[in-house]
Amino acid sequence: MSPRAGRRSGVLELAILGLLQESPMHGYELRKRLTGVLGAFHSISYGSLYPALKDLTARGWLSEEPGDDTQSSGRSKVVYHLTADGKEHFQQLLSEAGPDAWDDERFGVRLAFFGRTDQSVRLRVLEGRRSRLEERLDTLRASLQRGRERMDTYTLELQQHGLDSVEREVRWLDELIATERSHPTDSDAPNGRSVTKVTGTGTVPTARRT
């Protein structure tokens, strides 16, 4: 009965904090960039975004800056900044391993911010996702074994296709993990600066087509 007090722990929080870590923005701009981070479809709506910004501000992770205006006389544009607490919270979110932490969407968002993430955290994320997928494989294989005769051809087809897809993703993750391990980054040492410089080239193999 108190709907305006949300605990807020979805993808949105992660994505907003991640984008604001790169640079301060106002809501409208944030929303456009969000579409990119969240995977080309699945645009977030203003009806989710603005309440979320208010909420994150109330929790001390963002601060509103009313008029950053240096050029135009306009008003009402609210620029959001990540606070120190917000930065810390974001780093914690990136590395933490809640039960829903490894679903498709959250993993995608985490990966989108890898350019600004410590290599140790990157490895933890990749391995967390991988072990989540291994569990899925176990379930799927068991289900296929049990269902060999009991299920109709269509269900069997669907499950087999699903199994193949998950297996492909595991192989893909293995490559990413191997690449991370073969190019260890120095800047991961406990030197206070928790953000790795972006090398931008060569650290991850370009996807190859079959």
Next chain:
Amino acid sequence: MSPRAGRRSGVLELAILGLLQESPMHGYELRKRLTGVLGAFHSISYGSLYPALKDLTARGWLSEEPGDDTQSSGRSKVVYHLTADGKEHFQQLLSEAGPDAWDDERFGVRLAFFGRTDQSVRLRVLEGRRSRLEERLDTLRASLQRGRERMDTYTLELQQHGLDSVEREVRWLDELIATERSHPTDSDAPNGRSVTKVTGTGTVPTARRT
């Protein structure tokens, strides 16, 4: 402010009607079978199921049969049946093409009931899913083109993997569609009986491993 009047149009409705079409059941049993239909993970909770059953009953698609009890003296087991209206509604749901009709979950559930679906509807569903995926491909390819230099290696990797996955699913669908076309079923004629007999073997190729 009137939360107890839901319009109800999610996967659940489709899955419940589909299972009850096969045979009447009570909630507890339904829930176990639902887990199978919905894809091995993603069990539905009683907190969703029972209200949904009440709702579908109120809408005239299900009827409650209080004591089917022939053996034990126990009570309180409520067996749900699909009504004639419910049957009709289910067939309509299967073939209709709403905007969310082709997402992963809904497509999976539709496919799970293919054994009891007309071939013409099967083809419509497969082709609907296919064209949905084609749209995705366009978006993804455009995004990859634009982002060649702008995106970091990780995001590029993720998008490329996503693109590959969707391409694989399109090829998979193409095979299913081709198989349907090369084995036309007679029982699709307007003969009043809207359910195709299950052949159970050979109509769809067994998945092959790469």
Next chain:
DNA sequence: GCCTACATGTAAATAGTTACATGATTGA
């Protein structure tokens, strides 16, 4: 007598969406 599985439900929270409402700024 007690534990497990069977069986049914409700209240509140979660994580959003859609539709609506409003107004400022900019370029053709």
Next chain:
DNA sequence: TCAATCATGTAACTATTTACATGTAGGC
């Protein structure tokens, strides 16, 4: 000057989950 796009928000709804509450039936 008028449409498009920029910009911010609210109310109501959707679909679902989690935690809770309650009780029955059968085996050991």
